[in-house]
Amino acid sequence: xxxxxxxxxxxELRLKDxxxxxxxxxxxxxxxxxxxxxxxxxxxxxxxxxxxxLADTYSQAKLKLLLAKVYDGEDTIRANAFPIxxxxxxxxxxxxxxxxxxxxxxxxxxxxxxxxxEYGLTSATSRIDSTADKYEELLENIVEAAETQTKIxxxxxxxxxxxxxxxxxxxxxxxxxxxxxxKVSQMLEETEREExxxxxxxxxxxxxxx
Numbered sequence: 261x262x263x264x265x266x267x268x269x270x271x272e273l274r275l276k277d278x279x280x281x282x283x284x285x286x287x288x289x290x291x292x293x294x295x296x297x298x299x300x301x302x303x304x305x306x307x308x309x310x311x312x313x314l315a316d317t318y319s320q321a322k323l324k325l326l327l328a329k330v331y332d333g334e335d336t337i338r339a340n341a342f343p344i345x346x347x348x349x350x351x352x353x354x355x356x357x358x359x360x361x362x363x364x365x366x367x368x369x370x371x372x373x374x375x376x377x378e379y380g381l382t383s384a385t386s387r388i389d390s391t392a393d394k395y396e397e398l399l400e401n402i403v404e405a406a407e408t409q410t411k412i413x414x415x416x417x418x419x420x421x422x423x424x425x426x427x428x429x430x431x432x433x434x435x436x437x438x439x440x441x442x443k444v445s446q447m448l449e450e451t452e453r454e455e456x457x458x459x460x461x462x463x464x465x466x467x468x469x470x
Contacts, residue, residue, distance in 0.1 A: 265440050267447035275441040282437060286429040293422040295358050300415045307408040314401040321398045324391040332385050340384050350403055357411075360418045365407040371396050 265271055328337055349368040354361050371393075384392075 265444050267444050267451060269448070272441065272444045272448060275437055275444060279434060279437045279441060282429055282434050286426060286434065289422055289426045289429070292358060293419060293426055296360070296415055296419045296422060299357050300412065300419060303408060303411050303415065307405075307412055310401070310405050310408050314398070314405045317394065317398045317401050321391070321394040324387065324394050328385070328387040328391045332387055336385075337388060337391075340388055348399065357415065358418075360414055362411045362414050363407055365403055365410075367400060367403045370399050370403075 265275075325337075348370040351366055351368075353364045353366070355364050356362075
């Protein structure tokens with residue numbers, strides 16, 4: 261903000277109002293920033309558990325698939341996988357965290373009961389069943405991880421944006437407005453002193469003439 265301001269009472273009042281507004285905004289944004297950081301830390305804690313579970317499930321699923329390939333053969337696995345046409349449903353809704361729109365990702369038809377599986381019940385071995393179950397669990401973990409990771413990215417983006425606004429108010433806008441107010445107040449005081457001195461001189465001259 262330029263300090264080229266008009267030394268008037270109306271300008272002084274306007275600057276005081278703007279400073280009050282900026283300080284109130286600064287306080288509100290600080291609370292929002294702190295609240296967002298709190299929410300972020302909670303979700304980040306959940307994400308750590310979700311990611312660990314995802315990594316563990318992935319390792320287990322890979323091992324089960326490897327064992328199925330060794331004991332049942334890849335041709336048998338492909339033959340059982342070929343008839344599968346029904347895809348799981350994944351859809352997203354939204355929720356609001358302190359003004360930040362975040363996804364709520366849900367899934368359907370991932371976990372299937374033994375009678376709902378589309379591959380051959382007679383040709384599938386217990387190892388193939390177990391592998392299918394573990395990959396269904398893995399897909400559920402992926403959906404959950406996608407939700408938490410997206411929430412984290414959205415919150416991080418809003419936290420950074422809010423921090424920039426807080427810093428701009430704290431280190432630029434408010435100091436500049438206060439400097440402008442100080443300049444206006446000093447100029448008004450100087451004008452008043454000059455006016456008082458001028459009136460005093462006029463009075464003295466009038467008394468000398470009387």
